[in-house]
Amino acid sequence: MLFISQSVTHKDNYVKLLIKAGMNTLTDSIGEKVKKHGSTREALLPILQDIITEKSYISDMDMVEVARQLDMSAAEVFGTATFYSFLDTQPRGKYVIRVCKTISCTMKGKNEILATIEEILKIKLGETTADRKFSLLEANCIGWCHKAPAILINEKPYTELTPSKVTEVLQEYIKMK
Amino acid sequence: MKNIPVQRVDLIFERITCKEIFEKVLDSSPEEIIQAIIDSGLKGRGGAGFPTGLKWQFMSREKSDEKYIVCNADEGEPGTFKDRQILDEVPEKVFCGMAIASKATGAKVGYIYLRGEYRFLVPQLEEKLEEFHKMMKQMGHDLTIHLRLGSGAYICGEESALFESIEGKRGEPRNKPPYPTKSGLFNKPTCINNVETLVYTVMILKYGATHFKELGTKDSRGSKVFSISGDTPKAGIYELELGMSVAEFVEEFGDGDTKAVQVGGASGFCVPRKKFNETIIGFEGVPTGGSMKLFNSSRSMYNVLHNYLDFFAEESCGQCTPCRVGCQQLLHGIEAVKKGEKSSKYLDELVKLAGTMKIASKCGLGQSVGNAFRSIVENFREEIIY
Numbered sequence: 086m087l088f089i090s091q092s093v094t095h096k097d098n099y100v101k102l103l104i105k106a107g108m109n110t111l112t113d114s115i116g117e118k119v120k121k122h123g124s125t126r127e128a129l130l131p132i133l134q135d136i137i138t139e140k141s142y143i144s145d146m147d148m149v150e151v152a153r154q155l156d157m158s159a160a161e162v163f164g165t166a167t168f169y170s171f172l173d174t175q176p177r178g179k180y181v182i183r184v185c186k187t188i189s190c191t192m193k194g195k196n197e198i199l200a201t202i203e204e205i206l207k208i209k210l211g212e213t214t215a216d217r218k219f220s221l222l223e224a225n226c227i228g229w230c231h232k233a234p235a236i237l238i239n240e241k242p243y244t245e246l247t248p249s250k251v252t253e254v255l256q257e258y259i260k261m262k
Numbered sequence: 263m264k265n266i267p268v269q270r271v272d273l274i275f276e277r278i279t280c281k282e283i284f285e286k287v288l289d290s291s292p293e294e295i296i297q298a299i300i301d302s303g304l305k306g307r308g309g310a311g312f313p314t315g316l317k318w319q320f321m322s323r324e325k326s327d328e329k330y331i332v333c334n335a336d337e338g339e340p341g342t343f344k345d346r347q348i349l350d351e352v353p354e355k356v357f358c359g360m361a362i363a364s365k366a367t368g369a370k371v372g373y374i375y376l377r378g379e380y381r382f383l384v385p386q387l388e389e390k391l392e393e394f395h396k397m398m399k400q401m402g403h404d405l406t407i408h409l410r411l412g413s414g415a416y417i418c419g420e421e422s423a424l425f426e427s428i429e430g431k432r433g434e435p436r437n438k439p440p441y442p443t444k445s446g447l448f449n450k451p452t453c454i455n456n457v458e459t460l461v462y463t464v465m466i467l468k469y470g471a472t473h474f475k476e477l478g479t480k481d482s483r484g485s486k487v488f489s490i491s492g493d494t495p496k497a498g499i500y501e502l503e504l505g506m507s508v509a510e511f512v513e514e515f516g517d518g519d520t521k522a523v524q525v526g527g528a529s530g531f532c533v534p535r536k537k538f539n540e541t542i543i544g545f546e547g548v549p550t551g552g553s554m555k556l557f558n559s560s561r562s563m564y565n566v567l568h569n570y571l572d573f574f575a576e577e578s579c580g581q582c583t584p585c586r587v588g589c590q591q592l593l594h595g596i597e598a599v600k601k602g603e604k605s606s607k608y609l610d611e612l613v614k615l616a617g618t619m620k621i622a623s624k625c626g627l628g629q630s631v632g633n634a635f636r637s638i639v640e641n642f643r644e645e646i647i648y
Contacts, residue, residue, distance in 0.1 A: 129430035134378075134411060168432040168579075171378045171414035187340045188528075188569045189491045189555065225416060225573055226340040227379040230491035230555070231498045240381035 108150075114139075115150045124155050129165055133172050141177040141220070148174075170224070178213045178220040180258055183237040186223040189230035194247075198234050199223075201248040205255050219258070268514040269503035271477065271485035273465045274458065275351055280358035281397060283468050287362050288401060292322050295366040299463055301471035303483030308334055308419075308456030309526060309551030310626070314463065317453060320443040321367040324451035329369040331360050331405075332447060332454040335376040336424060338416040339527035340573060341553030344487040345457040346380055347499050352461065353387055357394040357407060359460025362467060364405045367453050372407040375424050378414050416577035420625050421446070421454045423579065434581045435625035458487055458552070479505035482544030492524075492555040493517050509538040511554070519558040522641070527553035528570040529630035532563075534641040563642035564600060567635065571596065574631050585628025588619040592635055596646055606647045609639055 118135045122128035132151055136143050143166055152159040166172045173181070184190075184199050199221075203209055206219050213220040229235035232244035236251070243254050287295060300315030321329065333356060337345040349356060360372045376383065391407060398405050410428050412418045418427045422436035425447045446452025455463075462484065466474045474484045482504035491497045494515045512520045523533045525548040533541050533548060541547050543554075557566060571593040580586045595612040598604040616632030623629045639646055 126430040127428065130413065130427065131410070134413060137413075165430065165432055168434075169378075169413035169415050171412075186569075187573060188566055189341065191565075191569060192492065192561065224379070224414065225577060226338065226342075228337060228343040228346050228377070230341050230343060230489065233491065237379065242379075242382060 111146060111150050112154075115147065115154055119154050126155070126157065129155060129157075129162065130169075133162075133166055133169075137172060141179060141181055142173040142175060144174075144176075176213065176217065178218050180218060180238050181220045181222060183222050183224035183227070184210075185225070185227045185229070185233070185235050185237075187226035187230075189226075190234040193233035195234045197248055198236065198246050198251050201251050202236075202255065205252060268506055268510055269477075269485075271501045271503055273469075273474075273485060274348060274355075274461050274487050274501050276465070277352070278355070278464075278468060280354050280464065281401075283464060284358055284361055284397075284401065284403075287365055287467060288403060292366045292368070295362060295467070296322060298467060298471045299366075302466045302474040303471075303478075304459065304462055304466060304474065305482070305545060306456055307458035307462065307486060307551065309339065309529075309549065311545050311549055314455065314459055317443060317455070318363060318366045320441075321369075321451055321453040324443060326451050328371075328448070328450045329367060330447045330450060330452040331363045331367065331369040331372040332421075332424070332428075332452055333360055333372065333374040333457060333460055334419065334421065334424060334454055335374055335380070335457050336412050336419040337380075337457070338377055338419045338577075339529065339551055339553050340570070341491055341524070341527045341555045342489045342551055343491075344489045344499050344552045346383070348457050348461060348487070349376070349380070349383055349387065353390045354394060355461045355464050356457055357391065359455070359463045360407060361398065361403060361405055362463050363453055363455060363460065365403065367451075369451075369453060370404050370406070372405060373410055373428055373447065374407060375410050375412060375418070375428060377412045377418075381411060384409065384411070415579075416573075417579045417625075417627055420627060423625070424454070425452065432579070434579050435627075437624065456551075477503050479542070479544060479546065481546040482542075486550075487552055488550075488554050489552045490515055490554045490556070493520065493558040493561070494556045504544045506543055507539060508533050508541045508543060508548075511543060512538055512556070515554070516556055517558055519560075520556050521559045521561070522557045522563065524553070524555040524557070524566070524634070526550040526633070527555075528573050528634055529627070531633050532566075532637040532641060537641075563638055563645045564596070567596060567638045567646065568593070570634050571631075574627070578627060582622075582624040582628065584619045584622040585624070585631070588615055588623070588628065589631060591615060592631065599647055606643075609643065609646060613639060 118132045122131040148162045149159045152162045229244045235244040296318050304314045305311040415433045417423045418433040420435045423433040427433040442452045477484045485503050487501045531548045575589040578585045578589045616635045619628050620632045
């Protein structure tokens with residue numbers, strides 16, 4: 086597909102082809118998930134959750150395509166996706182960091198942990214690093230109150246954090262691709 | 263009062279062979295199983311405390327080809343983390359509890375709804391589920407359990423919101439009645455139990471109803487797994503006999519300077535030091551899904567309340583007005599009083615609003631915001647104002 090643009094006159098076709106190729110990949114990638122989970126309404130959340138695992142957020146195009154394949158309105162998909170705080174509908178980094186902000190973690194130094202992460206990644210709460218590697222968010226109680234303060238990096242919990250411990254954890258992720 | 267140690271129990275995490283118990287179960291009739299659970303006095307361990315045996319009985323009487331058994335593992339209440347530990351350490355006992363429930367109620371399909379925050383448990387749970395399904399097949403019992411994940415919505419712990427979520431919709435609670443045993447998941451008769459409740463049914467059938475009933479008090483039979491956090495040197499998960507007073511609890515778990523204990527999480531009650539002696543932890547006093555948070559005198563109860571209200575304002579599903587607007591107004595209200603923009607009398611208006619929310623909200627979330635609000639404002643009024 087990439088060697089098609091031999092002359093300027095073919096440019097329009099080339100763009101159309103590229104879009105089509107993009108759509109095809111999307112259709113296939115959603116199609117795989119539909120195959121795995123089924124095409125009933127019940128399958129919607131597992132499909133959306135798989136999209137998150139794959140690329141950290143659900144784009145408008147994803148929602149339209151999921152709606153098409155499940156034969157429902159895109160508004161329904163949007164309404165469902167935006168209800169759940171873990172189903173992000175705006176671009177996020179490969180690693181989404183969620184800092185627990187509920188009372189036990191707050192009491193045990195959550196703000197200090199948050200400030201340390203902000204300083205290391207040079208982003209503020211709610212932001213994503215320029216290389217789309219990390220996003221920094223807050224979450225309500227993640228169920229580690231006895232080992233506060235705690236954070237989640239994607240699905241992995243890190244507990245009993247101190248500024249130095251969270252620095253160590255982040256360094257590991259920074260080294261990873 | 264001082265020297266009575268808090269009674270430790272070991273039922274939930276005790277390692278047992280589920281196969282033996284389930285063989286016994288297969289030889290019993292549904293009525294016998296249900297009677298044993300009713301006799302034990304077991305009440306739901308998720309917080310609401312509905313008698314488990316009765317729930318199973320209602321469900322068993324429903325005539326329907328499709329029935330479901332659902333395990334509520336959407337443990338979202340701030341300060342609760344015991345279900346995570348149970349699913350991590352003894353998942354086969356949870357599955358066994360679901361199998362017993364399916365035998366008693368006639369359900370052939372089960373769902374476990376696990377909160378998204380516990381996604382890291384999925385690989386090991388799937389592995390154990392596969393083993394379990396093999397065992398069911400060997401023993402000739404027809405039950406398939408599906409594992410479903412939440413995605414960070416606290417409200418999905420409410421049973422009807424949880425059904426909506428499994429059905430692939432927004433997790434918005436339904437009107438009740440009809441209750442789940444009549445019309446639940448996919449509008450079919452559904453029996454929904456908490457993780458811990460299901461494990462207790464296994465232990466009741468192992469040791470007999472009397473053994474369980476001997477623990478605890480008349481209104482709160484048995485033991486309970488507590489999630490203990492906050493200002494305590496012994497934060498963690500403990501299985502304790504029900505019916506102790508808050509004073510006994512603090513004696514065991516406090517740091518010597520405990521000024522308040524929040525029993526039952528953000529939707530529970532705040533017990534101040536002066537009421538420690540008279541308050542029983544159990545259904546006759548302060549009920550709890552297991553969350554126990556201790557606060558010492560270095561903590562501002564304004565910050566605690568603010569944190570809880572911020573939590574509710576975010577987690578309210580927004581479907582009904584009393585809860586959606588009420589949570590926001592309570593939050594803005596205490597901020598305004600703290601800043602001096604409103605007089606202290608305004609707190610009385612807010613307490614009335616919390617009362618209205620209790621009556622007018624559609625589900626347990628809006629109805630219980632007032633619990634923490636009233637108990638903190640009434641007992642720590644000066645900390646909210648100054």
